[in-house]
Amino acid sequence: MNTFLAFIRKEFKHIFRDKRTLIILFGMPIVQVLLFGFAITTEIKDGKMAILDLAKNTESQQYINKITSSGYFILEENLQNYSQIEESFKKGTIKIALVIPPTFAKDLGTSKSSAVQVIADASDPNMANMLTGYLSGLTNSFALEKSLINKIPINIESKMLYNPENKSVFMFVPGVMTIILMLVSAMMTSITVAKEKEIGTMEILLVSPLKPGVIIIGKVIPYLALSLFNAFTILTLGFLVFGMPMEGSRILLFLEILLFIISSLSLGILISTISKTQQTAMMISLMGLMLPTILLSGFIFPVESMPEILQIISNVIPAKWFIIIIKSIMLKGVGIGVLWKETLILLVTSLFFIVMSIKKFKIRLE
Amino acid sequence: MNKVIEVENLTRAYGDFKAVDNISFDVKKGEIFGFLGANGAGKTTAMKMLTGILEPTSGKGKVAGFDIKTQRNQLKYKIGYMSQKFSLYEDLTLKENVKFYGGIYGLDNKTIVERTNLMIERLGLENIEDTLISEIPLGWKQKIAFSVATIHQPEIVFLDEPTSGVDPITRRQFWDLIYQATEEGITVFVTTHYMDEAEYCDRISMMVQGRIEAMGTLEELLTKHNAKDMNEVFLKLAR
Numbered sequence: 001m002n003t004f005l006a007f008i009r010k011e012f013k014h015i016f017r018d019k020r021t022l023i024i025l026f027g028m029p030i031v032q033v034l035l036f037g038f039a040i041t042t043e044i045k046d047g048k049m050a051i052l053d054l055a056k057n058t059e060s061q062q063y064i065n066k067i068t069s070s071g072y073f074i075l076e077e078n079l080q081n082y083s084q085i086e087e088s089f090k091k092g093t094i095k096i097a098l099v100i101p102p103t104f105a106k107d108l109g110t111s112k113s114s115a116v117q118v119i120a121d122a123s124d125p126n127m128a129n130m131l132t133g134y135l136s137g138l139t140n141s142f143a144l145e146k147s148l149i150n151k152i153p154i155n156i157e158s159k160m161l162y163n164p165e166n167k168s169v170f171m172f173v174p175g176v177m178t179i180i181l182m183l184v185s186a187m188m189t190s191i192t193v194a195k196e197k198e199i200g201t202m203e204i205l206l207v208s209p210l211k212p213g214v215i216i217i218g219k220v221i222p223y224l225a226l227s228l229f230n231a232f233t234i235l236t237l238g239f240l241v242f243g244m245p246m247e248g249s250r251i252l253l254f255l256e257i258l259l260f261i262i263s264s265l266s267l268g269i270l271i272s273t274i275s276k277t278q279q280t281a282m283m284i285s286l287m288g289l290m291l292p293t294i295l296l297s298g299f300i301f302p303v304e305s306m307p308e309i310l311q312i313i314s315n316v317i318p319a320k321w322f323i324i325i326i327k328s329i330m331l332k333g334v335g336i337g338v339l340w341k342e343t344l345i346l347l348v349t350s351l352f353f354i355v356m357s358i359k360k361f362k363i364r365l366e
Numbered sequence: 367m368n369k370v371i372e373v374e375n376l377t378r379a380y381g382d383f384k385a386v387d388n389i390s391f392d393v394k395k396g397e398i399f400g401f402l403g404a405n406g407a408g409k410t411t412a413m414k415m416l417t418g419i420l421e422p423t424s425g426k427g428k429v430a431g432f433d434i435k436t437q438r439n440q441l442k443y444k445i446g447y448m449s450q451k452f453s454l455y456e457d458l459t460l461k462e463n464v465k466f467y468g469g470i471y472g473l474d475n476k477t478i479v480e481r482t483n484l485m486i487e488r489l490g491l492e493n494i495e496d497t498l499i500s501e502i503p504l505g506w507k508q509k510i511a512f513s514v515a516t517i518h519q520p521e522i523v524f525l526d527e528p529t530s531g532v533d534p535i536t537r538r539q540f541w542d543l544i545y546q547a548t549e550e551g552i553t554v555f556v557t558t559h560y561m562d563e564a565e566y567c568d569r570i571s572m573m574v575q576g577r578i579e580a581m582g583t584l585e586e587l588l589t590k591h592n593a594k595d596m597n598e599v600f601l602k603l604a605r
Contacts, residue, residue: 006470
């Protein structure tokens, strides 16, 4: 036990004496959550637009007012003719242009339908899609207000469950937590083991009476503690700053987080057994772990809209299941009865990685 | 006859290549045994088998009375090891390094403090006991690494090219430290590729391409191969 404590104490000293490690460990979670929470949102506000109003009457004015007061658009320019539209797009001052035809008012209220033209800058396809979406929504509701027939046969009343305000931060907090836990657990562990190999201390440890298992657990425990601390920080920020809901069981959330950390730690050990230097360990972690995790976990890009082959690959990424679990617990408040499948997958992959890394670690000793 | 290392027909093969090819030798208690050979002759592989971190392909070996295949756990408490990289943690202080290595050999705190103080006094390190290893000059690091490798008072200490990359004066001082250890009854097994260091050893074995080509005291080897120094012996054997 004394031996073990000596090892753990040493590991913590390594961590607390390395400024770079400290910044990654304690600075990054906070910065990332705030960055994703505030700066990067999927909803677009103040989309810059230009309007070519060829009707120039009360109705068109009302229509324009409705759009500009929605908060989604800022009227950047009032255009006089068609040729100016492309000019403005090329200058980059606007993202979307709206052309109101001269017949606008006349058509309103008659059975003849009226058409307005929307031109969007699709060099940024996401933004273009969203802005056109907002604009058609606003246009429909304006048309409804002006319509003589006050009732249309089918009316959609949509309700956004579990995230009524459509806040993207609810997506990002679990995502950022996943990435950070992966980074701290897998990357940092693999680097610290590789470091011992690089500076030659690993040989000394292997010659010493320390059992390989003790070396691994001694390496892993500090990072387990720090990962838990990071998860706590991120969740606290999510609750306090962004008002994340917590519908489900805290204990279940804790256990799932623990499970994910363990699976990442064993991945880290696995990586360290195949890399001789810190640099290799870092490259493998970044390219082989972080990149697929960020791209395929559904954190940023929805898995459902990926090509089928990527969807299949995404199934072997623990982070995908973890994000589903976290969101379900926090936003929907579901329990293990619903999440048993995802949890089982995480459990099995963790066990697989643990067995693999122990095997690999032993082979290296022989 | 008090043998602390007994090796019989020890072999380590990687596929067809035999890194260590059927070597046999004994080392007596309190001896300085020089394990000489060019880079890649198989010295480190042999040492790894003796320290229990590499499984021999065939052959037998006993170190400090324990079998290197079946009694590795007991064996490990009886040996010390210093690698060519000196293997101290650069971001820990001298005292912290000693405390850590003492700790993993299961020494209690009192013993660790006693031995640390003794070591600091002996090496005259009073001023740098709380300095980070990264700020300590190379020659000192090497002496500290040696003291750390013997902190648990092993029966045998294995030194893997301990003097590579160190200036001649520091090398000389380092050998003084080795002599001191043997006076306390520690057996020293040292690999080197500096042929002139052979004269510091009680007995020498010369390894060429995985085999021990010559073994004996310095005088024995010189007369047998009709050479004036070890360099000449080495060149004759390696040819």
